Amino acid sequence: MEPVTLTLMIGVGLAGAIAFIAGIIEDAESDAGSSSNPNSQVQLAPQIGHIITYYDKAIAGEPPQNGLWAAAACTIALLLSWRFADLGMGQYYAIFFAAVAGAAVTALVQGCLGIFAHISRITSMAAFKQPLYWHALLTPLPYSMGLCFLTALLLTLLSFVASGILGNSFAPPLIALFMGITLGSIASGTGDIHYGAERLYQHLPFGSGIAISNQGDIDLKGEYGFRNSVDTPYFCMRFGGTITALAFGLLIFLDGWSRLFTFAGPWTSIILEAAIIAVLFIFLNRLEKYTRDSYGPYPGQEDA
């Protein structure tokens, strides 16, 4: 096997693995901070008389917020890695330690944003008698910052892998911005359904979307005591987070995998990606058939 191909294969596997783990962590980070679409339910709850103890830092959409963390961490990492290399450190050590430093700075910024966002969100609900509980902020805050640190670190490393090993022509911080926004959209579009439609409404029967009339009537009790935002990823990471990770990991892995072959020259990756899209579309159709056959129509709506 050509050494170049072997290096590329290792790069594709590494990028896919990093993307997979980043997907789990990012979804957990957004769930811990209620920072995506289900935050509307968390904000509705006090308006219908529920006093909540959720951590709510949703003052920006998940994709741009995540893109910002990734791009900031990667920019700091790139600058520091040049400095570390000037000081005589090996290239790979320089990148790794610089990525850790970049992610740490980002986590601190995220913590600051989280504190002020939560306080402003909760105080805006004062008209509905919602108190500002410090434990609801201080318990999940370090957890959320830790998840942000890991997401930023992984996306920074992914950007360096895509730029350095896979040969993407963009600079690493720009790749980090792209990957951050893309991962934010994927996590927002997949993992959040498990949080918004299941975790927040576990008292409602399984097997139904949340009717508009029930929205805001979220669960207030956790496995023990009042539910806080540390409990959320504990539940969602096992299915919603993993599925999010699969979506992002598949995207990065299949995109890289399609570039390993050269049977049709530069058109190879396009042909392979078109074939992958067709296969995944057939899977989607079969899944629809399976769910329709398994669950059947809702009682009383057979002839609707």
Add this chain to the structure above:
Amino acid sequence: MDPITGMIGIIIGGIIVGICVHFIPASAVGAMSASTGIATGPSMLSTGCGLAGLYAAGYMIGESLPLVVLSGAMGSALMIICTMLLANTICAFGTGVAPVAGSYDKDPITGWRQKPFMSPGTDGHSMPTTTALSGIIGALLGGAGGSLVFVSVYEMISPILESTTAVTIAGMVGAGVFLINCVIPAYVLVGKSEGMTDKKMKLMHKTFVSCLIVSVITAVFVYASVVVI
């Protein structure tokens, strides 16, 4: 590529980026399985999938124009199909609902009835086959449009800048066009779209005009910075 052709490329690409948002099924209420579409805002989802297309196009820069544009389109479509397939998986096994569209009663492709499978009090959930196909068409358009902007800017500035700098600046302009032109249709879609079967498709001319104006401004700005400055 001469600057005038580059400008036309930016304008056409920008308009396609705006149009693509109409095809992508997305709804914030989808996060509660209460509406058909991917569970996030159409604008940000389109931006996410378009940037995945730009990332894919980044591997192809230096090749011919159709290759870069198609690579971007495929990268974008790959992102949207992964997201839709796995979102349907969460709906199927995480919340226990089948994909149902609110905008049509019989799926035009499969012929399957939708209404009996819709949970009471909701407007549908996840993406049935036709809605998913609409998402793929939208992503193909978005990725192609974004890549066209990217490659047009790159071709305009590459004669006067170093190659890596030109790629990065072109990528930033491409990403900027997504962040602007994908948000403009939000005023028409108001947070929810079921793709090509949605009635809001009839309002596409508004998106077209507004994206044309914005893209002309962007193109003139890039032209000015390349030729005049």
